[in-house]
Amino acid sequence: MADQKGSKPLMTGYMMSTQLMEVDGCNRCQECMKWCPTFAVRQDRPGITPMYKNARWRELMAKSQSLRAKIFGPKPLTDDEMKVFTEDTYSCTTCGVCGTVCEAGIKTVELWEAMRPNLVKRGDGPVGKQPFFPKLIKGDRNPYMAKQEDRLCWIPKDAKVLDSGDLFYFAGCTAAYRQQALGVATVRILNKLNVDFAMLGKDEWCCASALIRTGQREVMAEHAVHNIDALKDGGAKNVLFACAGCLRNAAVDWPMWYEGYIPYETMPLSVFLREKIRKGEVEYKIPLNYRFTYHDPCHNGRHLMHLKGKDWSFEAPRDVVQSIPGVKFQEMVRNRALQRCCGAGGGVKAGIPDLAMDCAMARVQDATDIQAEVICSTCPFCRLNLIDGRNTAKSPIKMVDIVEMMAASMGLDTTIPENPYTKFQSQDVLVCSPVECKLDTVERKEPGKDLVGEAH
Amino acid sequence: MAFYTLGLTFNLVIFLTVIVLAVWIYGIYFNFKKWGLGSTGYHDQLRNSFWLFLATWIHEAFKDGLWVFLRTVVLDVLLLRRTLARSPVRWVMHMSMFYGFLMLAALSGLGLMIDIVEHFNLLGLSAEAEMAKELLSLPFDIFGYLLLIGATIAVSRRFLLKFVRDNTSAYDAFLIGAVFLITVTGFYAEWMRGNSFLIGNAFEYPIYAPHFALIHTVLAIGLFALILPWSKYIHVIATPMTLLANRGGE
Ligand code: HEM
Ligand code: SF4
Numbered sequence: 001m002a003d004q005k006g007s008k009p010l011m012t013g014y015m016m017s018t019q020l021m022e023v024d025g026c027n028r029c030q031e032c033m034k035w036c037p038t039f040a041v042r043q044d045r046p047g048i049t050p051m052y053k054n055a056r057w058r059e060l061m062a063k064s065q066s067l068r069a070k071i072f073g074p075k076p077l078t079d080d081e082m083k084v085f086t087e088d089t090y091s092c093t094t095c096g097v098c099g100t101v102c103e104a105g106i107k108t109v110e111l112w113e114a115m116r117p118n119l120v121k122r123g124d125g126p127v128g129k130q131p132f133f134p135k136l137i138k139g140d141r142n143p144y145m146a147k148q149e150d151r152l153c154w155i156p157k158d159a160k161v162l163d164s165g166d167l168f169y170f171a172g173c174t175a176a177y178r179q180q181a182l183g184v185a186t187v188r189i190l191n192k193l194n195v196d197f198a199m200l201g202k203d204e205w206c207c208a209s210a211l212i213r214t215g216q217r218e219v220m221a222e223h224a225v226h227n228i229d230a231l232k233d234g235g236a237k238n239v240l241f242a243c244a245g246c247l248r249n250a251a252v253d254w255p256m257w258y259e260g261y262i263p264y265e266t267m268p269l270s271v272f273l274r275e276k277i278r279k280g281e282v283e284y285k286i287p288l289n290y291r292f293t294y295h296d297p298c299h300n301g302r303h304l305m306h307l308k309g310k311d312w313s314f315e316a317p318r319d320v321v322q323s324i325p326g327v328k329f330q331e332m333v334r335n336r337a338l339q340r341c342c343g344a345g346g347g348v349k350a351g352i353p354d355l356a357m358d359c360a361m362a363r364v365q366d367a368t369d370i371q372a373e374v375i376c377s378t379c380p381f382c383r384l385n386l387i388d389g390r391n392t393a394k395s396p397i398k399m400v401d402i403v404e405m406m407a408a409s410m411g412l413d414t415t416i417p418e419n420p421y422t423k424f425q426s427q428d429v430l431v432c433s434p435v436e437c438k439l440d441t442v443e444r445k446e447p448g449k450d451l452v453g454e455a456h
Numbered sequence: 457m458a459f460y461t462l463g464l465t466f467n468l469v470i471f472l473t474v475i476v477l478a479v480w481i482y483g484i485y486f487n488f489k490k491w492g493l494g495s496t497g498y499h500d501q502l503r504n505s506f507w508l509f510l511a512t513w514i515h516e517a518f519k520d521g522l523w524v525f526l527r528t529v530v531l532d533v534l535l536l537r538r539t540l541a542r543s544p545v546r547w548v549m550h551m552s553m554f555y556g557f558l559m560l561a562a563l564s565g566l567g568l569m570i571d572i573v574e575h576f577n578l579l580g581l582s583a584e585a586e587m588a589k590e591l592l593s594l595p596f597d598i599f600g601y602l603l604l605i606g607a608t609i610a611v612s613r614r615f616l617l618k619f620v621r622d623n624t625s626a627y628d629a630f631l632i633g634a635v636f637l638i639t640v641t642g643f644y645a646e647w648m649r650g651n652s653f654l655i656g657n658a659f660e661y662p663i664y665a666p667h668f669a670l671i672h673t674v675l676a677i678g679l680f681a682l683i684l685p686w687s688k689y690i691h692v693i694a695t696p697m698t699l700l701a702n703r704g705g706e
């Protein structure tokens with residue numbers, strides 16, 4: 001068995017031919033090594049950095065494709081070297097900062113995401129709990145083993161949500177089952193602003209980001225096609241996202257799996273809300289008297305900036321936060337396109353949880369260095385992972401979503417109606433009286449962790 | 457030229473040039489074919505073909521139109537905008553090596569052509585060719601110094617900066633060392649002839665000048681022309697092609 005696999009050459013079919021060229025285009029300038037968030041917490045493993053991964057891929061490929069191999073015959077790949085290379089390739093959150101700084105202009109995220117399916121196909125990847133993703137997602141259409149029928153179970157009775165229309169809100173699995181406070185805040189704000197919007201309900205399937213990120217592409221097509229068709233059938237012209245992971249997948253990945261015309265725009269909720277704030281439609285009542293900093297989710301920032309521009313990716317959420325009364329705002333040293341990843345992405349939280357944890361602690365430290373009291377963001381996974389990092393580091397810093405900040409300051413009732421998933425909620429929240437909002441933490445009532453803690 | 461005296465006849469030089477070019481072209485073909493082992497598009501079928509690599513590359517490079525392509529050629533390939541954004545020192549280093557090397561290569565090509573004119577007395581221009589060669593010596597010196605400055609910065613960085621040194625592979629060392637060596641032997645050969653730019657006769661040793669020139673030529677031809685498609689130097693092809701395919705990168 002081991003021999004059989006050992007005799008298989010490196011697979012290349014999932015790489016575009018221009019990506020195989022990119023590997024040779026790495027000129028070994030080492031710039032990426034200065035920025036890589038996983039290398040920053042694993043200094044003893046340079047193999048996980050882009051420069052070394054490229055060099056390694058080149059060597060592994062050379063075993064069957066070099067001039068030497070053509071003349072004297074190929075050399076087999078050993079199990080040991082493939083094991084190390086697989087670990088290295090999966091010790092990456094696909095954060096993309098290496099692509100931003102790469103002097104050769106390599107599109108690194110796409111490159112790592114194209115290396116992985118080749119490893120999966122050869123039987124080397126994925127790692128840790130990642131193999132559960134396709135089973136869970138195909139089985140339940142979400143990664144939390146929850147019922148699709150319960151997608152909207154958290155919507156307050158008096159809230160108004162349509163099932164078709166021009167404007168859609170795509171909540172995503174995490175807001176639906178694990179961070180319902182985010183969903184409730186979103187719905188409340190849109191209602192308050194008299195915005196008519198629709199949701200897909202049980203037809204909202206997981207965005208399937210985890211599958212693309214970890215190289216397990218099979219179930220992906222079903223989800224992309226289903227979600228796009230459902231949104232089209234609902235008459236969508238604009239779709240709002242309060243989850244950076246879903247947004248990236250809907251904007252960047254789904255279209256690559258879809259043959260037909262896509263009639264709608266994908267938009268970060270912060271952009272939509274900023275428009276309302278600028279028009280003077282938002283009325284704040286309660287100040288949030290804390291020192292905030294903003295963490296750019298990779299999926300809402302670097303991954304989006306080429307498609308939607310830097311203003312949408314970086315400035316809109318900041319503008320929203322700074323519009324709220326009482327907020328004292330300060331940037332972390334690494335921000336916007338050069339931000340440091342929280343460590344959850346790329347399947348790392350499910351695959352190599354201790355690595356995700358160490359990255360989170362490094363990011364919490366970034367915020368501590370500027371004496372921030374609260375890290376706000378637009379990604380439920382960054383939030384989850386940063387909370388884990390904060391707990392391990394025993395730091396007093398809190399994590400909230402900017403939508404929840406807005407809802408709190410607008411004085412909206414964000415109570416989550418009792419539902420089968422209430423016991424799974426655990427996050428930092430803003431608890432408000434008519435005059436002030438206080439930060440608090442909700443502990444999960446049902447002990448234990450999700451089978452796969454993180455799906456992006 | 458000096459090296460003809462060491463048994464390296466004109467015919468031999470032409471012969472070597474042809475061989476080197478043939479190996480070089482085969483090397484490029486070989487790499488394109490290797491890259492062709494990928495697919496033509498995202499989650500597309502594996503095709504495995506030289507032409508499909510080219511087709512994919514052209515498709516990617518011109519995705520945003522000719523204007524973006526040309527802008528990338530100028531800003532990212534010729535002016536190395538991405539390197540400048542990260543490190544001005546490395547930008548100076550690379551710009552010096554890049555333009556020093558390219559101009560020396562171009563001047564050498566020109567020199568060879570003039571040699572051909574001189575050798576066959578084409579159009580009766582033999583005497584003019586001789587003069588033209590004299591004129592080339594100043595630009596040769598200037599771009600030579602440029603290359604020397606760049607190569608010196610590159611070597612020093614690899615020696616002096618601990619992080620850079622620790623992550624330098626034998627490969628990096630060999631290739632940067634090679635550029636440095638070729639440049640230095642080139643200069644030394646020049647200096648030995650005496651009466652050279654800036655240095656004067658300080659290193660004059662005309663008897664051995666041809667030998668040094670020969671070593672320099674063999675190294676240059678061997679390392680650049682033969683190794684280029686087969687080693688890290690493939691970046692000279694692959695990096696600009698990557699920048700173009702990605703229209704400047706992220
Ligand atoms: C358009 C073509 C080229 C592009 C886009 C390009 C790009 C690059 C980049 C971005 C680096 C990394 C520099 C750094 O460490 O910051 C590099 C390294 C290097 N390049 Fe080029 N290059 C090109 C052509 C050449 C040529 C013609 C030469 C010939 C001398 C050359 C020689 C080198 C060497 C020796 C290094 C290694 C320097 C070091 O790592 O210390 N390059 N190249
Ligand atoms: S994408 Fe991020 S984590 Fe992955 S190699 Fe690049 S810098 Fe490191």
Ligand code: SF4
Pocket residue numbers: 025026027028029030031032033050051054098101102103104105106
């Ligand atoms: S920044 Fe890009 S070119 Fe430089 S070493 Fe990293 S991957 Fe290679």
